[in-house]
Amino acid sequence: MKSGKVLIIGRPSVGKSTFVNNIIGQKVAITSPKAQTTRFPIKALYQDERGEIIFIDTPGIFGQAKDFLAKHINERTLQAIHEEVDVVVYMIDHTKRRNFEEAKVIGIVRKINKPKILVVNKVDVKEETYLPQYKFLEEEIPHVFEISALQNMHMKPLLTKIFELLPERTASEEMAEAKTHDYPILNIDSKTFIAELIREKVFLMMGEEIPYTTTAIVDEIKERKNGIMFIKARILTTELHYKKMLIGEGGRKIKELGSYARKEIALATGKKVYLDLKVEVDPHWQEVYYS
Ligand SMILES: Nc1nc2c(ncn2[C@@H]2O[C@H](COP(=O)(O)OP(=O)(O)OP(=O)(O)O)[C@@H](O)[C@H]2O)c(=O)[nH]1
Ligand SMILES: [Mg+2]
Incomplete structure (x- = not known):
């Protein structure tokens, strides 16, 4: 039985919450085109015959957190990173230029010593792409998947890889407790x-x-x-x-x-x-x- 926690991290608006909602199969996190729609980490339970996963959706990291709210949101994301996670999904949006904000996220991702998957989201958008600017990441992160979270494209092979990277273990207490709920969200009422x-x-x-x-x-x-x-x-x-x-x-x-x-x-x-x-x-x- 595979079991573990998967952290989703990336700049604002890359599609982290859309991805988690689509994997879970129902809305657990709100989404919008505006930056930092998600304000605190949201944990949701996914289960199938291979095992159970707690996905942790995090607020997008602001490059320059100018005000009180943005600073606190960034801090909450950093706290979530320190939680025991088994796999990190680093999500990028190829339709956006790489910038100092991305550099900040890359810096954070580099410090996490766990198996990592690079997910290039929004591949349904073809007109504008900055993918070549992100190619260097493939040398650091061995597993790369191109998906469309919005259109549910290529999600299956990614989930297979996540399961592959997760440890074989029985469910933790948190997981067992989560499985008794009839709703997949773990940390909000x-x-x-x-x-x-x-x-x-x-x-x-x-x-x-x-x-x-x-x-x-x-x-x-x-x-x-x-x-x-x-x-x-x-x-x-x-x-x-x-x-x-x-x-x-x-x-x-x-x-x-x-x-x-x-x-x-x-x-x-x-x-x-x-x-x-x-x-x-x-x-x-x-x-x-x-x-
Ligand atoms: N075209 C396209 N749009 C997408 C895709 N995934 C997400 N979006 C859109 O991108 C916008 C941001 O999506 P969210 O899921 O809210 O992004 P997020 O990374 O959770 O953003 P924050 O919570 O602000 O960090 C929304 O308008 C989504 O509909 C995709 O695969 N293709
Ligand atoms: Mg979000």
């Missing part, structure tokens, strides 16, 4: 997961800087007698003018955000959902929730 789904909609629907001024909090989940799941949640933002943008003219934006989130929560839970969603100004949420 349902309130946090629903908050993540709400945060994803902010990342997908709001302009460039706004997602970075926000977080989402779920205060209450209650199942009512009529079978409807009642959820009370808040989007926190740092300033009043962002709050106004999140609410939109005549409340149109928050309505749209709420309805999009509600539909997905309903899909994820298989229940009818009533979502009570508000926007609040809290200039200190980053310190409160991310230190």
Whole structure:
């Protein structure tokens, strides 16, 4: 029986969370085209007849973490690296130029003394490629796979290699405990997961800087007698003018955000959902929730 932990690491937006979701076969981590969509490591359990794997999706490493939030997110990724892992998947996006940020990730990957796999993601995109800039990595990392996480292309041989590199062992305590859950996420509860789904909609629907001024909090989940799941949640933002943008003219934006989130929560839970969603100004949420 093969069993172990696999760390996914790479720059922001290379497709780490998309990859983990597709391997697991359901959404465990939110995704968006914006950098550092993932804010903390997410552990998810994969099982098949070959064994069990805990995949650890990490936030993309920012080259220059300018603000408090980005610094703390980078620190969380570095902490995850220090966890006992068995295999490292280093993911790159060949459609992006290699830059100082990539150099930072390469530096971190070099220091991890575990079997490594280089995964070139987004091979469904052919028009623009900087693949030659990454070729030197093949000399350092013996296993290279080209995939499309989004389109589920060439994922099988990669999973086979991961199993090959994992040790033969019986499941650890953490794994045994995870196997008793009916949901594959190991380290976050349902309130946090629903908050993540709400945060994803902010990342997908709001302009460039706004997602970075926000977080989402779920205060209450209650199942009512009529079978409807009642959820009370808040989007926190740092300033009043962002709050106004999140609410939109005549409340149109928050309505749209709420309805999009509600539909997905309903899909994820298989229940009818009533979502009570508000926007609040809290200039200190980053310190409160991310230190
Ligand atoms: N064309 C294409 N797009 C992809 C592929 N994989 C991911 N994407 C897109 O790339 C963007 C970023 O994907 P994520 O999975 O959120 O990336 P990430 O590495 O987890 O990003 P962070 O959490 O911010 O570090 C999203 O818009 C995805 O839809 C792929 O194989 N092909
Ligand atoms: Mg991510």
